[in-house]
Amino acid sequence: MADRDGFIWMDGEVVPWREANVHVLTHTLHYGAGVFEGVRAYRTEQGTALFRLEDHTNRLFDSAHILNMKMPFSKSEISEAQLAAVRANDLASAYIRPMVFYGAEGMGLRASNLQVHVMIAAWEWGSYLGEESVAKGLKVRTSSITRHHPNIAMTRAKANGQYINSMMALNEALASGCDEALMLDPAGYVAEGSAVNFFMVKNRVLYTPQLTSCLNGITRNTMFRLADELGLHVVEKPITRDEVYIADEAFFTGTAAEVTPIRMLDERQIGEGKRGPITEKLQSLYYDVVKGRRDDYAEWLSYLD
Numbered sequence: 001m002a003d004r005d006g007f008i009w010m011d012g013e014v015v016p017w018r019e020a021n022v023h024v025l026t027h028t029l030h031y032g033a034g035v036f037e038g039v040r041a042y043r044t045e046q047g048t049a050l051f052r053l054e055d056h057t058n059r060l061f062d063s064a065h066i067l068n069m070k071m072p073f074s075k076s077e078i079s080e081a082q083l084a085a086v087r088a089n090d091l092a093s094a095y096i097r098p099m100v101f102y103g104a105e106g107m108g109l110r111a112s113n114l115q116v117h118v119m120i121a122a123w124e125w126g127s128y129l130g131e132e133s134v135a136k137g138l139k140v141r142t143s144s145i146t147r148h149h150p151n152i153a154m155t156r157a158k159a160n161g162q163y164i165n166s167m168m169a170l171n172e173a174l175a176s177g178c179d180e181a182l183m184l185d186p187a188g189y190v191a192e193g194s195a196v197n198f199f200m201v202k203n204r205v206l207y208t209p210q211l212t213s214c215l216n217g218i219t220r221n222t223m224f225r226l227a228d229e230l231g232l233h234v235v236e237k238p239i240t241r242d243e244v245y246i247a248d249e250a251f252f253t254g255t256a257a258e259v260t261p262i263r264m265l266d267e268r269q270i271g272e273g274k275r276g277p278i279t280e281k282l283q284s285l286y287y288d289v290v291k292g293r294r295d296d297y298a299e300w301l302s303y304l305d
């Protein structure tokens with residue numbers, strides 16, 4: 001990733017990709033206290049647009065607030081910088097990664113002189129879970145790693161250190177021949193995937209876990225509006241793993257993963273064992289919305305120019 005042409009926005013300046021470096025004593029590298037976002041820009045007929053940019057910027061600031069990190073830039077500066085990062089790299093579609101981190105000004109948990117830094121990178125990133133999964137669905141296993149308790153790690157924050165938990169779950173799933181992990185919360189109910197929210201369909205009703213252990217996903221929120229358009233009711237409630245085994249359909253959502261069906265959980269086939277009809281409708285509506293084919297969702301798109 002580090003050795004490529006392009007530009008990265010760092011603390012208010014656009015610097016060459018290879019020169020966007022930090023010191024090995026960078027505080028966030030040692031203790032994981034930092035926050036980040038994942039945003040996508042899509043090629044539309046009207047030009048390149050970032051999807052739900054303002055919502056991502058708001059969540060970045062909320063995450064920083066939860067960790068009590070003082071943002072050195074305004075929300076409009078950070079939104080503008082994300083557009084600038086895509087422009088600087090001349091990208092028609094992109095994944096955008098803003099991150100807020102402590103620098104190398106001090107070491108130890110008591111360091112009081114730490115400065116908050118912000119970087120924003122943008123690059124071309126295709127389907128996160130693979131083109132085939134988007135059509136056929138994922139093989140998933142319930143993880144032996146429990147998702148965070150809200151009073152151990154602040155689950156409303158998209159914080160760097162939280163992803164140790166996600167990576168352990170994902171690596172365990174991959175090592176056992178699965179594509180993704182389904183993580184349970186400390187009470188044993190379904191929380192989310194390693195970096196994706198979870199939905200299931202039963203008798204034409206959509207179910208998703210409440211926002212206790214899972215991230216307040218922007219794609220999750222988008223599903224609520226799309227489901228409404230399709231006349232589907234969405235219920236947020238505790239979900240058990242055996243409820244998933246007997247669901248008609250199940251899928252994950254995320255900015256990177258978009259809408260990806262689940263075909264199997266713990267060796268049990270979900271529904272027909274392939275992308276279900278409601279998942280397919282939501283997926284195709286999602287693509288229409290992010291790709292600017294629906295005027296009534298235009299407020300969610302921020303164009304480069």
Ligand code: PMP
Pocket residue numbers: 038158166192193194195196197214215216217218219220253254255256
């Ligand atoms: N949960 C976790 C832990 C994530 O990292 C992500 C990706 N940001 C999601 C869910 C999905 O959130 P969003 O739809 O906002 O990308």
